[in-house]
């Protein structure tokens with residue numbers, strides 16, 4: 001059963017008042033079926049509030065009596081006004097109920113939380129983004145931010161790997177990136193269907209098709225944990241240093257604000273110090289790799 005959230009005046013938590021655990025009640029403005037497993041939600045905060053996030057940050061999405069989970073903000077700050085977008089996979093208890101919500105329904109939102117990608121540090125550099133599966137959702141925030149400020153960055157290289165053609169996210173955006181001459185975009189699938197004419201194989205296979213200037217490039221990788229080790233090996237092989245490689249780790253989270261310790265990796269809290277880390281930082285907590 002979908003819980004009924006009727007209050008629309010709850011003050012926004014974390015940014016200065018009430019409790020950091022108290023969600024703002026937001027309204028779902030639009031729901032779009034993206035794949036069989038993922039839906040895209042356009043969410044509006046009350047009172048014309050702007051989310052005020054950076055790419056790579058997440059919000060805690062909740063339904064009372066069901067649960068709360070961290071979800072990356074998919075929209076870029078440049079495309080976030082009074083609404084923002086989330087891409088949510090039906091993965092378990094909470095997301096299953098969220099997948100039943102319709103436009104006009106309410107959800108609780110806390111955040112934005114965590115350390116996102118330091119976009120200012122990437123300015124003037126070539127940016128290589130390697131995303132696997134649902135990792136394209138947080139990466140999308142960064143990609144759109146770069147596209148909307150295109151002159152501030154060098155080359156933009158996007159490598160995306162999906163398990164199968166049916167699981168490819170954001171087909172419209174991929175087609176648009178493919179058309180642009182200021183974006184180098186490559187897509188591969190692990191398991192092609194009969195109609196598939198593109199690259200086949202894991203995402204690391206795409207690296208043989210790109211040239212990288214290691215002195216002028218930052219790399220960002222977002223995807224399932226198994227992908228990181230191999231993508232990082234490719235990047236190091238192309239001459240990037242651990243400081244030039246950024247990755248986003250998805251740890252199990254509860255509070256999202258550095259209080260409960262659920263997301264702790266050695267002495268670091270992923271919800272606050274992450275989810276975005278450099279590979280150099282990640283090496284320091286070896287169990288993460």
Ligand SMILES: Cc1cc2nc3c(=O)[nH]c(=O)nc-3n(C[C@H](O)[C@H](O)[C@H](O)COP(=O)(O)OP(=O)(O)OC[C@H]3O[C@@H](n4cnc5c(N)ncnc54)[C@H](O)[C@@H]3O)c2cc1C
Pocket residue numbers: 058067068069070071072073087088089090091092093094095096134137138249250251252253275
């Ligand atoms: C920073 C961050 C950003 C994220 N961004 C997104 C996003 O943009 N979109 C998105 O769809 N998801 C995202 N996630 C993942 C999302 O938070 C999880 O899928 C979340 O658990 C879903 O909640 P649920 O209650 O629906 O699923 P759950 O009931 O929590 O189940 C999710 C999966 O985890 C397994 N599981 C449950 N409990 C445990 C446990 N204790 N130990 C091991 N496995 C367990 C379940 O079997 C199931 O396979 C993100 C996670 C993090 C940390």
Ligand code: FES
Pocket residue numbers: 252253254255256257258259260261262263264269270271272
């Ligand atoms: S989720 Fe509670 S400390 Fe990070």
